[in-house]
Amino acid sequence: MNLKKIIAVVAVATATLAFVGITKSNEVSAASSKQVTVWAWDDTYNVLAVKEAAKIYGGSNVNVVSMSQDDIVQKLNTALASGSTKGLPNVVLIEDYRIQGYLKSYPKSFVDLSKVVDKSKFAPYKFAVNTVNKKIYGVPFDSGVTGWFYRTDLLKQAGYSADDMKNINWDQFIQVAKDVKNKTGKALISEDPSDLGLVRTIMQEAGSWYTGKDGKTVTIQKNKALKYALSLYAEMIKQGLADQVSGWTAGQQAVQNGDAASAVIGSWYSSTITASANQSGKWAVAPIPALPKSLGGKSGKVYASNSGGAGWYVIKSGNTTEDNNAKTFLSKTFATNKDLMATLGTKIGLISTLTSAQKTDVYKAGNDFYGGQATLEDFAKWESSIPSVNFGDQTYAIESTMTGALQDVLNGKNIDSVLKDYQKQVEAQVANAQ
Template sequence: MKKIVLSMLLLFLIAGCKNNNTETSANKEGNQLTVWAWDKNFNIPIMEKAGEYYNKENKTKIEVNVVEMSNDDTKQKMVSGFTSGVNEGLPDIVLMDDYDIQNYLSNYEGKFAPLSDAIDFSQFAEYKVDNGTYKKEVYAVPFDSGSAGLYYRTDYLKEAGYTEKDMENLTWSQFLTIGKDVKEKTGKWFLAFIPNRGTHYIQLAMQSAGLWYFDDKQEIFLKNNPAVREMVQILKEINDNQLAKPVDYFAPEGIGAVTNGDVAAVNSAIWFSATIRSAEDQKGKWAYTNLPRLEKTENATPYSNLGGSSWLVLNDSPNKELAIQFLNEIFAGNEEFYQDILLTNGAVGTYKPSQEGDAYLSKDSFFNDKLIYKDFSEWMNEIPPVDYGKNTQAAIDALRSVLQDYFDGKLTLDEMLEEAENNYNAQTGK
């Protein structure tokens, strides 16, 4: 009898343990957010830090599980899940490149959670909010800025006969003249990128004038796009005069060309300052200013954007409400968090209230005690908003396919841009 009682008691205890474990697991699942992001030196530690800030402010703790996932893998896995109808294995929150957002919002309607009623988007940079808006609803919480400027080596420019004052308020034609002098008088490359793949220059130029690859009807807009026409001629002159070291701008050899002291100038975003700063032996030798400005294009400014990303919540996430609450509290409301990631990670957010903190007023000894974060943040608020459309990558590919023929004189400017439009239409089935 005792054996029976003991056996029943043991079974009861085991059952109780199983129930407790199941409950703990369920609670953990309910308080856990899975996030897909790339870059273990930037986006991933920042999101992990966001979880720490949330737990510091809330009694109910959550676990933010950040899964390292490349941008390409992220898109591939999301598309597979969306098209198959299988949501299992998808994240609660996903980081998305700003250039891709409109593509996914329009092609996968209903897959991302609407956020307009939950988050005050008036507190973010307008151009970022516009990019995350589809059919008058905002779906993306803006994150980092791609506010862009011109970085340059003061020692190389001085050797070529130019002062920091000479570098202010440049036009692109003046920029080219300086580049020719730098190469001739110093023997240094002026820039580092492959001209026939220099679509990032075209994108900087377009957004500086409030234009993009597409018109208001989302038709390809190259041949009659004044910013494209003006910038491809600038690229041809860079190519003809061999001003750019021909290395992939985004690859290690492109970065190395800058950090090794091979080049005198870089047109890029605020996030590139971390790369420049990594060359500690060049401290005090770099300065920055506004981008050069287009001359023939109406409404051109010296302000533009390159890159940047935003956070989206999947609509079918079982933790959707928690995910939205988390993003609202930290990425749309915690100024201390933004100050922290600025100083620790070099991240310039697009949440406007955070730009008034002490961190933005910190002097950067690498750039001769200039207020680099304050300056780029102020420029950010002047960036013209544009609609990146659904097929930016297809437009990039179409343009790259014909640029070299234009550089080589095989095609005129009009012929090249018309062929690029035809290639785009063939790619997209227009």
């Protein structure tokens, strides 16, 4: 081969390699243009949900980062307070109790999702927290619809049938606890005095909160539901009817070890219950106790409440393409896809707030762990009765103060005096936060 031919071959090869390089570069660029980074907590629940959603959007285009909820909150607080969203994800999961604080403090840091979310297709109560000035900023995800998980064998020993458990109000709840304690030696529930989850459940069931409908006006002193809930909570602890624990893990262990015969909590707690495989067939779920007459409860009516729950939010990146990719990801998955929600109902026990998912066969199927009960269908039915409550932007800050109110009641102080005192304390706290 002469020199001219060699030069020609080299030139063609070089051109070919260059073309391949450009093509590969374009492919990478195209792939990168669809990239979405998502932050979520809990590898067995929310993170797994993102991984299932990624299969629909394009697995390699979704980078899901798992971290604790506390870490997510800390990173969001630090970045948003600095005025920069650099280092934050495109999509982040935020708990319903926290989101109003972010939306009101940093409204320009979140993308308006009003055109992504069809409000009519989700549980109505979710929009009290993810909406500001009629703009929807979050895609509702899991329902925190509450249920009364109970050990059928232990409640049977105490003299209660499945039908009995469906017709009990909170006044009668104390008597059930006494019967369980006397007949089985077990506590009915476990409680951590630093966690007011049960108080929240009863308040929302009655359609009230620590603040009024505007999410700002403090409603501690004359809040009948709050007074009732604190009194019931204190009575359970003082009479030894609740297994008093310290920390979330200890509460889970009390249920899994059989120290507590039941739990009144959100549907998502099912993963904790079912983790004890040796208890399969020994559990059932009833609606939470009905409101007592003192709170306007009516006989025969099924009451419902909420505990926890979260939604998906898009952080403004400053890059329109990135923001649009995040919106497209949510639009194809959590905002519309009932098949995805049905899959998650099977895989993680998700009670979706996308109502179309609740009409799938998955929701009608019996669950062997719960003795064949169609738990997803029951939770979905109760979800429709949850009162819509504006949590405001100070729920956790208020609760950090209100745990002191519970301690005062436990120490024997008059509850009316306690609530009057804490009305002033919380008003000052909320005013300082403005």
